Amino acid sequence: MRNWILPEYIEDILPAEALAIEVIRRRILDRLLVCGYQLVMPPMLEFVESLIPSNDSNMNLRMFKVIDQLSGKMMGLRADITSQIARIDAHLLNHAGVTRLCYVGSVLHTTPSGLNRTRELLQIGAELYGHAGLESDLEIQKLMLQCLIISGINEIYLDLGHVAVFRGLINGEKIPVELETELFGALQAKDTSTLKELCVGAKKYMGKVSQQAFMLLPELYGDRRILIQARKLLPDYPEIRMALDELGTVATELESSVRALNFDLADLRGYHYHTGIVFAAYTNNSPNAVALGGRYDEIGKAFGRARPATGFSMDLRELSRLIKLDSRPKAILAPYNRNNKNLNKKIEHLRTEGEIVVVELSKYQNKKNTLGCNRKLVLKNKIWEVIDI
């Protein structure tokens, strides 16, 4: 076997791209920090039960497992960082009021989760705990948009959803859990024929209006006019009315920051928790969302402390592919002479100013290879000067 071959969907990141990732990593992290989000670093490995607090079978399949040699128990390699942050909020910090946390780190997936996706992501994100109002939703959404913009993503298409619409329909009728799960599955898969079958076959559980409403959900996708349509066509439950009002307010606040804003009332991400607004940001040349987020209240419940929670995350590796960063600055080539104090002082000075100075080691002097440098250090009238190559 040729041992330099990597597994599929696993890759090395070479200098130009690695530097671009580092640059946007710092820009985003700095933004999160000045907005009061405190950095935490949860581990790569935890017991499986800790990483899948909600019994999410999808997450379970996506997660690599290893045996802990110290306890004999099963550990997982995190496939997402969000629940780890909820654990930290619930158990380690235990503040009474609002807690803002941010993170950046690798996550691994057993199989790639979308088009062109890698199995190793570099996830960065922010979470806000302890506040249930729309102000915190807006803070998180605006922060996500800022992070995309400072990374160089200018054309943002924002999709907004609200899980309370589907939940309102479920709660409005006496729908058994099995049927709820099936409806949920069909909606998530945008499988309209199964959805229709389920609704038609469930006459005894729901009235005509609800039947129509469930079948309508996948079509409720589009610009602001969707909200008017939804108000007209969906049953007038308080839960649904409030959800549509919230979406309207968010749209008014954010529409000037994005290229286009769409509503998707069949987006049910995070339905396993009690949730509110969910959102996803897209840009040109990428079939996948570049950032995802939403309100996942009670995500900390499994850790003994249910709190309101909203947050977002993105993959720095995916993000860096979409950005043309004028990244690698050109370097200065310097001769090697460990006893020349003036030379070494000049090199140190240039480096302190942020210049890249590459010292040419003896064996390779006078070679044509200039190691990617566009300038060099030469002695002129007894003074070391930088000149173009």
Add this chain to the structure above:
Amino acid sequence: MRNWILPEYIEDILPAEALAIEVIRRRILDRLLVCGYQLVMPPMLEFVESLIPSNDSNMNLRMFKVIDQLSGKMMGLRADITSQIARIDAHLLNHAGVTRLCYVGSVLHTTPSGLNRTRELLQIGAELYGHAGLESDLEIQKLMLQCLIISGINEIYLDLGHVAVFRGLINGEKIPVELETELFGALQAKDTSTLKELCVGAKKYMGKVSQQAFMLLPELYGDRRILIQARKLLPDYPEIRMALDELGTVATELESSVRALNFDLADLRGYHYHTGIVFAAYTNNSPNAVALGGRYDEIGKAFGRARPATGFSMDLRELSRLIKLDSRPKAILAPYNRNNKNLNKKIEHLRTEGEIVVVELSKYQNKKNTLGCNRKLVLKNKIWEVIDI
């Protein structure tokens, strides 16, 4: 089971320490970059054969394994990044001359490898390929010392060794591989009684001088006088003479930068490769080395391209524990009003200047909890001003 409990030797890093790690991560990485080391990011996961190119059984035991669901083959979670960088030099970059690379990333160990050690390290390091002379050894050693100093480690104790001493003794006699392995094991474990037994029992393979020399190695630990002693007591093979000369030169170059400099001629790290000088840096209050490195020529051989190589690495998590960083800067508390343009402009301005501004969300206003802020934003004569709390 209480699902918020972490496995042993696995931990969360909370805000104060996380920020300290981020600060030294950037300082070190910036230093490596301006010295011409290009950042690369190898993956967390690779096929086992790629991660253990040299058949190192110790490394094999230390590495978590998982099955690749896409190929059915065994993958490992990297327990060290060095060999990955060698693979990148050998296969992806393939420059003819000197290549300088740096990296930072998580590594995982099945069991903790030393006193107080975690099983998850944040490894940062630099490697220099394609140059075999002492200049590159010195460049790497000086760079390591600089990285420690800019991280805030002031008292550095440097240990230097040279594998050519042991190798010279082995090559000077016709010693079979099995005995070489046993001698190597006894020396690494500093197990002098086994070492003595082996030497006494191996009369037919080695002369009296070599016997004495092998038994002497564990005692050749101490300051510069050790080199004089070694020259006197070890056989005068060219390989050993050159090794002692190199150690002398390095000592002269580095002694002004460290608190103390020691030689350890029984340090055989990386003996599996053809190697030269190895080194380890220690500081107060830590039983473990804070940085390790050395010349591991031919580390890329298993990937089809044997090149001279020297480098160093350290664990940012261990490092941050030893440093008292005046880390978390105090924040400014600001009221929430999304329609007040002047207020929001002021907040943005402060954040652009690097201040942390925490917005107080409605429900929590007028509470005593000031979220770790020492100043607040108030309206005075129609102007938003920062005042102490």
